[in-house]
Amino acid sequence: MGKPTEQIERVAIRFCGDSGDGIQLTGTKFTESTALAGNDLSTLPDFPAEIRAPAGTLAGVSGFQIHFSATDVRTPADHPDVLVAFNPAALRANIEDLRPGGTVIINSDAFNKKSLLRAGYESDDDPLESLRDRFQVVEIPVTALNREAIKDLSIGAREGDRSKNFFALGLMFWLYNRPIESTIRWLESRFKGDVLEANVRVLKAGYAFGETTELFPRSYVIPRAKIQPGTYRNITGNTALAWGIVAAGVQMERPIFLGAYPITPASDVLHEVARFRHFGVKTFQAEDEIAAISASIGASFAGHLAVTTTSGPGMVLKQEALGLAVMTELPLVVVDIQRSGPSTGMPTKIEQGDLLLALHGRNSESPVPVLAPCTPGDCFYTMIEAFRIAVRYMTPVIVLSDSYLANSAEPWLIPDLTSLGRVPVHYRTDPEGFQPYERDAETLARPWAIPGTPGLEHRIGGLSKQENTGNVSYDPHNNARMIALREEKVARIAAELPPVEITGDDRGDLLVVGWGGTHGAIASAVESARADGLAVSAIHLRHLNPFPPNLGEVLASFDQVLLPELNAGQLAMLLRARFLIDVQSLSKIQGQPFKVQEIRARIDELLRAEA
Amino acid sequence: MAAATTPVLTPKDFQTDQDVRWCPGCGDYSVLANVQRVMPELGLPRENFVFVSGIGCSSRFPYYMNTYGMHTIHGRAPAFATGIKASRPELSVWVVTGDGDGLSIGGNHLLHTIRRNVNLQILLFNNRVYGLTKGQYSPTSRIGMKTKSTPDGAIDHPIDPIAFALGAGATFVARTIDVHANHLQEMLRRAHEHKGTAFIEILQNCPVYNDDEWIELEDRKSRIEAALDLEDGQPLVWGADDQRRGIRIENGIPSIVHLGAGEDPVNKGIAIHHERHESPAYAFALASLQRPDFPLPIGVFRAVEKPSYDALLEQQVQSAIAKRGKGDLAALLNSGDTWTVGD
Numbered sequence: 001m002g003k004p005t006e007q008i009e010r011v012a013i014r015f016c017g018d019s020g021d022g023i024q025l026t027g028t029k030f031t032e033s034t035a036l037a038g039n040d041l042s043t044l045p046d047f048p049a050e051i052r053a054p055a056g057t058l059a060g061v062s063g064f065q066i067h068f069s070a071t072d073v074r075t076p077a078d079h080p081d082v083l084v085a086f087n088p089a090a091l092r093a094n095i096e097d098l099r100p101g102g103t104v105i106i107n108s109d110a111f112n113k114k115s116l117l118r119a120g121y122e123s124d125d126d127p128l129e130s131l132r133d134r135f136q137v138v139e140i141p142v143t144a145l146n147r148e149a150i151k152d153l154s155i156g157a158r159e160g161d162r163s164k165n166f167f168a169l170g171l172m173f174w175l176y177n178r179p180i181e182s183t184i185r186w187l188e189s190r191f192k193g194d195v196l197e198a199n200v201r202v203l204k205a206g207y208a209f210g211e212t213t214e215l216f217p218r219s220y221v222i223p224r225a226k227i228q229p230g231t232y233r234n235i236t237g238n239t240a241l242a243w244g245i246v247a248a249g250v251q252m253e254r255p256i257f258l259g260a261y262p263i264t265p266a267s268d269v270l271h272e273v274a275r276f277r278h279f280g281v282k283t284f285q286a287e288d289e290i291a292a293i294s295a296s297i298g299a300s301f302a303g304h305l306a307v308t309t310t311s312g313p314g315m316v317l318k319q320e321a322l323g324l325a326v327m328t329e330l331p332l333v334v335v336d337i338q339r340s341g342p343s344t345g346m347p348t349k350i351e352q353g354d355l356l357l358a359l360h361g362r363n364s365e366s367p368v369p370v371l372a373p374c375t376p377g378d379c380f381y382t383m384i385e386a387f388r389i390a391v392r393y394m395t396p397v398i399v400l401s402d403s404y405l406a407n408s409a410e411p412w413l414i415p416d417l418t419s420l421g422r423v424p425v426h427y428r429t430d431p432e433g434f435q436p437y438e439r440d441a442e443t444l445a446r447p448w449a450i451p452g453t454p455g456l457e458h459r460i461g462g463l464s465k466q467e468n469t470g471n472v473s474y475d476p477h478n479n480a481r482m483i484a485l486r487e488e489k490v491a492r493i494a495a496e497l498p499p500v501e502i503t504g505d506d507r508g509d510l511l512v513v514g515w516g517g518t519h520g521a522i523a524s525a526v527e528s529a530r531a532d533g534l535a536v537s538a539i540h541l542r543h544l545n546p547f548p549p550n551l552g553e554v555l556a557s558f559d560q561v562l563l564p565e566l567n568a569g570q571l572a573m574l575l576r577a578r579f580l581i582d583v584q585s586l587s588k589i590q591g592q593p594f595k596v597q598e599i600r601a602r603i604d605e606l607l608r609a610e611a
Numbered sequence: 612m613a614a615a616t617t618p619v620l621t622p623k624d625f626q627t628d629q630d631v632r633w634c635p636g637c638g639d640y641s642v643l644a645n646v647q648r649v650m651p652e653l654g655l656p657r658e659n660f661v662f663v664s665g666i667g668c669s670s671r672f673p674y675y676m677n678t679y680g681m682h683t684i685h686g687r688a689p690a691f692a693t694g695i696k697a698s699r700p701e702l703s704v705w706v707v708t709g710d711g712d713g714l715s716i717g718g719n720h721l722l723h724t725i726r727r728n729v730n731l732q733i734l735l736f737n738n739r740v741y742g743l744t745k746g747q748y749s750p751t752s753r754i755g756m757k758t759k760s761t762p763d764g765a766i767d768h769p770i771d772p773i774a775f776a777l778g779a780g781a782t783f784v785a786r787t788i789d790v791h792a793n794h795l796q797e798m799l800r801r802a803h804e805h806k807g808t809a810f811i812e813i814l815q816n817c818p819v820y821n822d823d824e825w826i827e828l829e830d831r832k833s834r835i836e837a838a839l840d841l842e843d844g845q846p847l848v849w850g851a852d853d854q855r856r857g858i859r860i861e862n863g864i865p866s867i868v869h870l871g872a873g874e875d876p877v878n879k880g881i882a883i884h885h886e887r888h889e890s891p892a893y894a895f896a897l898a899s900l901q902r903p904d905f906p907l908p909i910g911v912f913r914a915v916e917k918p919s920y921d922a923l924l925e926q927q928v929q930s931a932i933a934k935r936g937k938g939d940l941a942a943l944l945n946s947g948d949t950w951t952v953g954d
Binding site: 035230284324459472 | 627629657658659661663666674676680681682683687690692693694695696699701719720722723924927928931932934935936937938940941943944947948949950953
């Protein structure tokens with residue numbers, strides 16, 4: 001290579017274009033290559049709900065941001081350093097996020113009168129004109145270069161143009177010294193003939209263009225991140241969830257039953273799990289959300305490890321059946337991959353708005369344990385824990401993921417399976433003294449007695465049941481007692497939860513409390529504040545019902561408590577009610593994750609007020 | 612659990628110690644007694660039966676059956692039953708539902724369960740009224756029916772359960788009557804033998820809110836005129852000996868043909884009942900026979916073979932294991948691109 005290289009520590013790139021431009025694919029392939037290059041990374045795919053919005057419009061803009069570094073990365077970065085824009089609409093929708101002085105790479109062939117108008121620019125505007133003062137603008141005729149590279153191949157112009165995202169990808173591979181081989185291997189597994197040849201050629205042409213063009217005087221090297229030794233892979237939250245489901249079946253030595261109805265952003269979990277029939281997994285695409293959970297509860301009664309996956313609107317529909325699972329005390333895992341609402345809302349955008357729904361969305365007193373993973377990889381372990389709690393306590397368990405965790409990727413240390421251990425499930429088989437609602441002295445769980453077991457024939461259902469016998473009962477005191485027992489059963493889970501872990505000092509001026517997918521932004525904000533000498537600590541709650549046993553004590557050890565969450569303050573309300581402390585809520589409901597700076601600014605504000 | 616080791620069971624083995632709480636005179640008592648009578652004959656151990664219901668009078672049924680049972684939520688019993696059967700195909704799963712539970716709030720689940728041909732027995736008790744909520748009209752109530760919620764008479768067109776099931780692609784469809792023990796038992800046996808969804812409409816009397824809705828069919832004398840008994844391979848003929856009539860079906864439209872003494876129905880173009888027509892068109896024509904213009908067909912409308920959902924699902928699992936070997940979690944987690952970071 002003739003050109004010099006420069007070593008940098010971190011960079012954030014955003015690819016953006018039409019939803020038909022292959023932006024998500026480009027981002028995914030760049031991510032895979034970056035993972036193989038040994039950098040830590042975090043991604044943020046951001047796409048419209050429409051499959052093909054009108055081409056060239058703002059509504060159709062799809063984006064994919066990746067932040068990678070030689071050190072720890074916890075967020076996709078507040079502001080990209082580089083923006084790769086495939087058309088004027090993408091430029092217009094994204095340019096204000098770019099870091100001042102950052103680089104804009106555009107496909108100049110896409111900047112014509114028609115596409116400028118479609119993006120909402122005036123016909124005589126040159127949008128690049130005003131940008132040249134603020135950013136480094138690199139104009140590349142990507143479409144023409146792409147056509148040139150494949151002109152002798154017998155593929156149509158339209159199909160040929162479709163590979164232009166790989167030209168840009170090849171260029172970015174060169175610019176950041178990423179390996180190109182994994183993408184070529186992937187292309188070889190997907191395409192053949194001239195289409196394969198075209199894509200490979202274009203990818204390499206983009207790479208070669210970087211080497212030869214005078215537009216880029218140097219390329220960049222980001223050293224490998226110093227992370228825990230071991231074997232890594234790239235993983236998204238939804239893949240981790242799906243694999244966690246499969247792993248739970250292996251760990252508990254029982255078959256999995258997944259009932260689901262297609263809904264964004266949860267469908268990918270169904271798709272992924274459906275591939276694993278050879279693990280004895282049965283997936284059932286139901287006629288609706290209600291049937292999906294109902295079939296899962298049926299499978300649980302029959303002795304399977306049952307799970308149903310959905311998102312907000314589907315979660316609402318499942319609540320009546322979930323109440324039955326509470327009443328019948330059957331193990332079940334319900335995964336709600338939260339998305340922006342209310343109602344249909346913004347289906348592909350991010351929110352944490354379903355916490356109160358998970359906790360209180362059913363009629364009457366209907367306690368359900370609630371867990372929330374905090375990183376994409378953590379989705380794997382959260383699923384395993386959810387199944388373990390469900391079976392041990394004979395209760396439905398809710399897992400609250402969100403569309404940020406679902407779609408974003410990170411390097412993941414592949415777990416050593418021996419460390420997961422085996423947790424075999426035992427059904428009741430002894431008819432001697434069997435009572436369907438007799439309770440385990442420690443966990444208060446009732447026995448799991450499955451059809452096919454002689455002598456244990458019994459009936460369960462939604463009507464109030466007599467303690468122990470499980471017969472239908474309208475006795476008022478019995479009803480109160482059974483409600484109290486179910487509350488107590490869920491509360492007892494707290495005894496086996498690890499104490500909440502504090503990042504930073506055990507006491508101080510401010511504690512930042514978070515849950516779910518906001519972990520990276522909160523951790524980064526708190527870390528920067530601590531580096532500046534502020535007495536700030538953080539905790540991140542994985543268990544939202546019951547809370548970890550020492551939570552009250554920890555909250556009381558700080559002068560102030562700040563709770564950033566992507567809703568109107570739901571966990572803040574719960575902590576205020578439960579612990580009678582003045583929690584400050586930092587709320588954001590824009591369908592986008594927190595920027596680190598937004599949290600940091602609020603930390604500074606609270607501490608300034610105190611000083 | 613081989614049948615050979617199954618102890619001899621009696622109807623009493625299928626009774627629970629719970630007081631049965633239907634109204635005096637309710638048709639459900641008769642259905643319960645007949646189900647309990649048939650169960651011991653089916654050659655399965657008691658623990659392999661599961662009864663699943665939704666909400667409504669009929670849905671109390673599982674509490675009175677000493678088998679495994681699940682009293683679920685309104686309209687969703689077919690979905691719960693699908694989960695049980697799909698996960699454990701060896702179980703004998705019976706759904707008990709009513710005209711409100713199955714055809715109103717649960718219409719969607721009934722449709723899709725039948726469409727998938729899940730190997731279940733579905734007993735739909737049709738009394739053409741909501742009983743448990745005290746007497747509102749149901750989706751099978753007749754136009755004009757006056758109830759508390761329809762003081763000026765019901766104005767929606769009723770749905771016929773048999774036509775509904777046929778429309779969903781049912782592979783086994785039958786109609787029987789609550790108080791006709793032998794016929795009811797025969798239909799239960801047939802339903803049990805059928806591989807796939809077996810749908811039975813049971814005409815059932817509600818003595819409190821819709822008394823005598825089916826009296827002309829329940830009464831031994833009047834049923835001679837009111838009922839058309841379906842027998843495979845036999846002509847569609849009914850009526851007293853001196854007033855025999857038959858059903859002719861032309862272009863899917865049924866009509867009544869009078870038969871003189873000793874006249875051969877076949878020569879008069881009377882249709883021969885055939886349960887196994889590939890097309891459901893014939894069964895639809897039968898389902899269109901309604902009182903008072905026609906006799907109401909009683910018996911098996913249709914019985915055809917199609918693979919069941921639960922069997923196909925199990926087959927997919929087994930063939931995936933045969934083809935790919937039993938799932939290996941470590942191999943899965945390490946699949947695709949990985950990289951190793953050293954110390």
